[in-house]
Amino acid sequence: MREYPSFRVIHACRILGYSRQAYYQSLYEKAGNGEVLAHLLTEACMVRQKSPSKGCRSMYERFGSSLPIGRDKSIGLLMDLGFRVKHPKRYGRATQSGTREFPNLLVDKIVTGINQVWQADMAHYLYGDRKYYTMYITDVYSQEIVGYGAYSTNVAANYARVLEQALKRAREYGPPLAGLIHHSDGGKQYESMGYKQLCRKKGIHQSMCMYSYENPYAEKTNDLINNAYLNVWRPKSLSELSKAQRKAVMDHNMNSNKKVLGKLSPLQFKRTLTNSKMNTGNYSLILKPRNPEQPRKKMNSIN
Numbered sequence: 001m002r003e004y005p006s007f008r009v010i011h012a013c014r015i016l017g018y019s020r021q022a023y024y025q026s027l028y029e030k031a032g033n034g035e036v037l038a039h040l041l042t043e044a045c046m047v048r049q050k051s052p053s054k055g056c057r058s059m060y061e062r063f064g065s066s067l068p069i070g071r072d073k074s075i076g077l078l079m080d081l082g083f084r085v086k087h088p089k090r091y092g093r094a095t096q097s098g099t100r101e102f103p104n105l106l107v108d109k110i111v112t113g114i115n116q117v118w119q120a121d122m123a124h125y126l127y128g129d130r131k132y133y134t135m136y137i138t139d140v141y142s143q144e145i146v147g148y149g150a151y152s153t154n155v156a157a158n159y160a161r162v163l164e165q166a167l168k169r170a171r172e173y174g175p176p177l178a179g180l181i182h183h184s185d186g187g188k189q190y191e192s193m194g195y196k197q198l199c200r201k202k203g204i205h206q207s208m209c210m211y212s213y214e215n216p217y218a219e220k221t222n223d224l225i226n227n228a229y230l231n232v233w234r235p236k237s238l239s240e241l242s243k244a245q246r247k248a249v250m251d252h253n254m255n256s257n258k259k260v261l262g263k264l265s266p267l268q269f270k271r272t273l274t275n276s277k278m279n280t281g282n283y284s285l286i287l288k289p290r291n292p293e294q295p296r297k298k299m300n301s302i303n
Contacts, residue, residue: 043059105181106209109287111284111285114175122189133154136162140287143256144266147165148162159187182199230248
């Protein structure tokens, strides 16, 4: 085993530029922080049980007011305790290239309230040799997941069930759906006769993207729920998957504070608009789902 040289405290402090008083004071402070560390660890473990993807900063925003230490020190301690978010394996996107029956209606679209634009998508959940299909519909303005479902088959009827669920919830807890845009990829299930009839019946305008980055809120929901919750909890059956998905969606809608929403969760933001009898919020969302510009080549200057 390799041997490392030893230093006297006075020599080590001199090399590092600290006084012996500062060194011993730090030891005293660490010894006195036992109660703080225990409280921090307990709170963090409780949050992580419900929200596996909750980062150190988000956890501090949830319970930091009860700590006797500041934000930066609390976040540093959480990271030292091993609460840095670990990202599980990500699976390939399901969006495929090809023709689209509907145009992209979101180019330069300005969204000013809830129930104006919904984005929908499907993501695979794999367990062993079994494949399940998880479906989500997200309101892009409030970022609330308004519809979801987990199934063993990838048929159009399942997509319609998720949309029906979202429509029912919106009628009960939101403004009218007149003019709602339903945006998705070019999945054939969204182009099925039953799905199109349901959209027409409800006065919904269908919109489709060509590439996954043109459906960002739906892709974000897939990544958040499946990778940050389901692939951490690893439900083993369709029944367990459905329960875990419901738990994850509820936690996201109720507890995921969003900076763009004024540090409110999607449901808190929606409740604020509903209580004030306003369908629009205090910010505008400008959607520009276009091909990203290619970086220009840097030209060498001519002397």
